[in-house]
Amino acid sequence: MTDRRAVLIVMDSVGIGGAPDAAAYFNDGLPDTGANTLAHIAQTRPLHLPHLDALGLGAAIRLASGAEAPGLDAVPQGLWGAATEVSRGKDTPSGHWEIAGVPVPWDWHYFPDTHPSFPADLTANIARAAGTDGILGNEHASGTEIIARLGAEHLRTGRPICYTSADSVLQIAAHEEHFGLDRLYRLCEAVAAMVHPMRVGRVIARPFLGAEGSFTRTPNRRDYAIAPPAPTLLDLAHEAGRITHAIGKIGDIFSHRGISHLHKGRSDADLADHLLRLADEAAPGSLIFANFVEFDSLYGHRRDVEGYAEALEWFDGVAGALMARLRPGDLAIFTADHGNDPTWHGTDHTRERVPVLGWGYGARAIGQVGFADIAASVAAHLGLPPAGPGRSFL
Ligand SMILES: O=P(O)(O)O[C@H]1O[C@H](CO)[C@@H](O)[C@H]1O
Ligand SMILES: [Mn+2]
Numbered sequence: 001m002t003d004r005r006a007v008l009i010v011m012d013s014v015g016i017g018g019a020p021d022a023a024a025y026f027n028d029g030l031p032d033t034g035a036n037t038l039a040h041i042a043q044t045r046p047l048h049l050p051h052l053d054a055l056g057l058g059a060a061i062r063l064a065s066g067a068e069a070p071g072l073d074a075v076p077q078g079l080w081g082a083a084t085e086v087s088r089g090k091d092t093p094s095g096h097w098e099i100a101g102v103p104v105p106w107d108w109h110y111f112p113d114t115h116p117s118f119p120a121d122l123t124a125n126i127a128r129a130a131g132t133d134g135i136l137g138n139e140h141a142s143g144t145e146i147i148a149r150l151g152a153e154h155l156r157t158g159r160p161i162c163y164t165s166a167d168s169v170l171q172i173a174a175h176e177e178h179f180g181l182d183r184l185y186r187l188c189e190a191v192a193a194m195v196h197p198m199r200v201g202r203v204i205a206r207p208f209l210g211a212e213g214s215f216t217r218t219p220n221r222r223d224y225a226i227a228p229p230a231p232t233l234l235d236l237a238h239e240a241g242r243i244t245h246a247i248g249k250i251g252d253i254f255s256h257r258g259i260s261h262l263h264k265g266r267s268d269a270d271l272a273d274h275l276l277r278l279a280d281e282a283a284p285g286s287l288i289f290a291n292f293v294e295f296d297s298l299y300g301h302r303r304d305v306e307g308y309a310e311a312l313e314w315f316d317g318v319a320g321a322l323m324a325r326l327r328p329g330d331l332a333i334f335t336a337d338h339g340n341d342p343t344w345h346g347t348d349h350t351r352e353r354v355p356v357l358g359w360g361y362g363a364r365a366i367g368q369v370g371f372a373d374i375a376a377s378v379a380a381h382l383g384l385p386p387a388g389p390g391r392s393f394l
């Protein structure tokens with residue numbers, strides 16, 4: 001068995017524009033053509049990302065989309081390229097599964113942007129499972145906006161707040177104390193069993209606390225996702241006897257399959273602590289697979305450009321600290337699952353290419369690759385059987 005370790009890091013929503021099929025994806029009814037998360041942030045205010053840029057981040061942006069990204073102009077010293085997704089979906093499971101070697105073979109079910117959004121029989125079944133006389137919401141919404149608008153009515157009526165987005169999701173927001181956290185989890189589990197057969201990708205529990213005017217979501221979000229339709233990189237590594245460490249949302253995204261140890265936290269700062277500790281401690285031959293979600297959840301969906309920029313600059317320090325701890329023979333890859341351009345209209349993800357930045361193979365331009373090539377490369381590095389339809393770029 002190889003001693004070589006691999007660290008695969010998804011910077012959630014850190015897209016670099018240029019997706020060839022962006023016109024088929026929408027925000028507020030308008031196509032995602034031209035969306036470019038990183039370039040548009042950098043054009044708003046120059047980014048200082050010395051570690052990621054030294055690997056080739058600025059070069060990857062120019063390769064993916066031809067866009068200028070002020071502040072990101074280093075000569076690449078790492079492995080660098082841009083990856084294009086083939087799965088028909090611009091959400092988290094589609095991106096992560098394809099990165100792990102399993103492009104999504106089906107069309108997800110999306111709920112229409114109408115009011116009501118959910119079919120009447122589903123609405124009735126959700127209320128029955130909740131033990132309430134109805135539901136609130138039943139529309140496309142942003143999660144922070146809808147609890148501000150409907151939170152008081154939720155407390156008054158006890159009805160769960162159910163909403164969706166341009167993603168294949170059904171989200172349920174409820175007050176942790178008034179409705180109850182365990183009750184919300186049980187409801188989401190029951191609703192997941194109703195909608196997974198329809199190919200709705202996820203049911204998401206969105207607990208919140210507080211009183212009218214100050215409702216706030218808590219870190220107790222939980223995702224109930226459809227299982228990947230084929231063995232992923234995690235499954236292959238685990239079956240080969242490797243230790244697999246999942247950091248953050250990776251457990252939920254892969255239905256907890258192929259994971260030896262799950263490391264969660266209340267924030268990305270907690271996840272960074274796990275990552276840096278594992279860089280010191282993870283066994284030879286192991287795979288560390290991390291998702292850093294706050295770019296997406298706190299800044300992308302909220303269209304907060306400055307917050308996103310600061311989160312990137314914080315994460316660049318984490319990336320530098322990680323690279324300082326890796327050992328000769330290790331591979332680290334930094335990539336993303338989709339875009340979420342905070343300068344764009346709407347509040348949904350944006351269809352984009354993503355960066356592929358690697359530490360451990362010297363300076364190497366890999367050009368345009370596919371998401372699934374990442375799985376093939378990590379598998380090759382770890383000496384595992386080929387993972388999925390991609391080709392190794394190593
Ligand atoms: O607005 P919030 O509730 O954060 O929802 C966002 O989070 C969901 C899952 O990532 C996406 O589908 C998007 O709509
Ligand atoms: Mn995501």
Ligand SMILES: [Mn+2]
Nearest residue numbers: 296297301349
């Ligand atoms: Mn998201």
